Amino acid sequence: MRPSRKWMLWTFFLLVALVQLFPLLWLANFSIVEASGFFTDKILFWPDAPQWHNYVNAWVDGKFPRYLLNSVVVSAATIILTVVISVSMAYAFTRMQWKGRSVVYSIILLGIMIPIHATLLPNFAIFKELGLTNSYWGLILPYTAVSVPFATFILTGFMKSIPLAVEESAVVDGASIYRIVFRIILPLTMPAVVTVAVSTFLTCWNEFIMAYTFISKDALKTLPFSVMNFAGQYSSDYGSQFAVMVLTSIPAVIIYAIFNEKITKGVTAGAVKG
Amino acid sequence: MHKVLSNKLAIFTFVFPGLAFFLFMFVAPVILSFYYSMTDTIAPGLDVNMVGLSNYTELLFHDERFWLSLRNAILLGLGFVLIQHPICIFFAIMLDRIGGKSEKWFRTIFFIPCVISVVVISRMWLTLLDPTFGMFNKLLSVIGLDSLQHVWLGDPNTALGSLLTILIWSGFGWGLLFYYAGVKGIPEDIYEAARLDGAVGFKLHWKMTIPLLKPVIAVQMTLAIVTALKQMETVYLTTNGGPGDSTQFVAVYLYNQAFAASQYGYANAISILFILVCLLATFVSNKLVKGDSIEY
Structure with missing residues (x-):
């Protein structure tokens, strides 16, 4: 590419990146602006008196640590369950020989297409009957169910690319099938596992409607809820509301920043090999 | 080797948990939902009165709202297919061309909105588009377009368009990532060969890159339609279906x-009709756009 065109492209990309980031920058900016500052004509500005106490409101009155803990517990449990279930299924779908494996595979993939909103109503009835509403399991189970189909799809695509010779030598050494899957295959599928773990994390961390439906006890609510709670409690104090939103988003952005390259690699492998 | 890989017990142990999850979380609810759909119950656990298929006849023949919501989904789907995805494809190709460190940086920045919770996104855009202190109207006045200031989400004429804008903004990163993965899968020597044949710039991408991306585009089109149909949280938290x-x-x-x-x-x-519509849409769009190599 010629330097002049490269330069034009660069400027254009920079502009678009600014448009992408602007709403978030604005959110962060106005989280330290006092209420009256919302009516100025300024677009982005450093306030004369930064309202850091908005973050204190968010942390204390927003019960941020409590919701943070809930989000961490639910996300961690879901990720572990999803990875274990999907890795074993993907192995059975790619390597093991059994009748009906392509049928079962297609059935599992149907889970990607079935809208969770359609299963919300009956699940609400079932969970209520089983006493799963207002418990961590009431979120972990549906989150896992939603994550497994996509995770299996990605992992199956990735496992196809691992040469069979890897297992052959292990079998000769007398390793059991479980040892092969979790000690030999799992480390080799790590790039895809990371993709799956991060995308599952983002789903759990940000999910709203199931939590909103299945959880009503304050002590069990997850982070997206804190935003809603706070919006009701501090309805006119936009600065504090924005502070909660910023705090909620930070962990997700950090996780993304750390695993950014791995996500791209995992998606690339999955998308290309299908 | 064969013996180990056809170990029945191991296969069962590997597949059963996932399948059980599927049965418990997808199949059982659908069956229960079908049962409830033939009753006039007002809340789970309360009186159940069988009314046969009357809910369905009401829905299909007398409920304008149901059809309206499907129409909105189709409009939104068209918006995704005709606006969002061409933008994503364009950026994916350009991103691959820009190369070096900036390629990585731009890719990272474009994806950031995708990691933000839908609750934050919805509330943020509600305030951005707020008619009294919203940033969007302020920006319009800064560039001298005061006349265009508007109650964006509160006017039936602009509400759906505003929603599409929010969704394009927040979903741009995922679309870009998948197309980018597709572009990266095209070997560089194919480009070299095309250049030797005299294809450059726009023509090169139109004649070469786009056709080679066909499998990715096919999958993404299906996903775009399904995403439009499944739209819920952003709508619920911003307009709640209105005005x-x-x-x-x-x-x-x-x-x-x-x-x-x-x-x-x-x-x-x-719910039951919703699932049927989603599966039908998946099936139809798969049939319509299916390339020869992709299976999904």
């Missing part, structure tokens, strides 16, 4: 019928 029914979507409608209007039986009938 009027101008942004009504099936999932929002069924949710409000069940939990706000106490029409649990009827809402379950919507």
Whole structure:
């Protein structure tokens, strides 16, 4: 590419990146602006008196640590369950020989297409009957169910690319099938596992409607809820509301920043090999 | 080797948990939903009165809202297919060309909105588009377009368009990532060969890159349609279907019928039709756009 065109492209990309980031920058900016500052004509500005106490409101009155803990517990449990279930299924779908494996595979993939909103109503009835509403399991189970189909799809695509010779030598050494899957295959599928773990994390961390439906006890609510709670409690104090939103988003952005390259690699492998 | 890989017990142990999850979380609810859809119950656990298929006939022949929400989903789907995805494809190709460190940086920045919770996104855009202190109207006045200032989400004429804008903004990163992965899968020597044949710039990409991306585009088109149909949280948290029914979507409608209007039986009938519509849409768009190599 010629330097002049490269330069034009660069400027254009920079502009678009600014448009992408602007709403978030604005959110962060106005989280330290006092209420009256919302009516100025300024677009982005450093306030004369930064309202850091908005973050204190968010942390204390927003019960941020409590919701943070809930989000961490639910996300961690879901990720572990999803990875274990999907890795074993993907192995059975790619390597093991059994009748009906392509049928079962297609059935599992149907889970990607079935809208969770359609299963919300009956699940609400079932969970209520089983006493799963207002418990961590009431979120972990549906989150896992939603994550497994996509995770299996990605992992199956990735496992196809691992040469069979890897297992052959292990079998000769007398390793059991479980040892092969979790000690030999799992480390080799790590790039895809990371993709799956991060995308599952983002789903759990940000999910709203199931939590909103299945959880009503304050002590069990997850982070997206804190935003809603706070919006009701501090309805006119936009600065504090924005502070909660910023705090909620930070962990997700950090996780993304750390695993950014791995996500791209995992998606690339999955998308290309299908 | 063969013996180890056809170990029945191991296969069962590997597949059963996932399958059990599927049965418990997808199949059982659908069956229960079908049962409730033939009743006029107002909330789960309350009196159940069988009413046969009357909920379905009501829904299909007398419920304008249901059809309106499907129409909105189709409009939104068209918006995704005709606006969002061409933008994503364009950026994916350009991103690959820009190369070096900036390629990585731009890719990272473009994806950031995708990691933000839908609750934050919705509330943020509600304030951005707020008619009194919203940033969007302020920006318009800064560039001298005061006349265009508007109650964006509160006007039936602009509500759906505003919603599409929010969704394009927040979904841009995922679309870009998948197309980018597709572009990266095209070997560089194919480009070299095309250049030797005299193809450059726009023509090169139109004749070469786009056709080679066909499998990815096929999958993404199906996903775009399904995403439009499944739209729920962003709508629920911003317009809740309004004003009027101008942004009504099936999932929002069924949710409000069940939990706000106490029409649990009827809402379950919507759920069942909703699943059928999604599966049908997947099937049809798969058939329509399917390339020869991709399987999904």
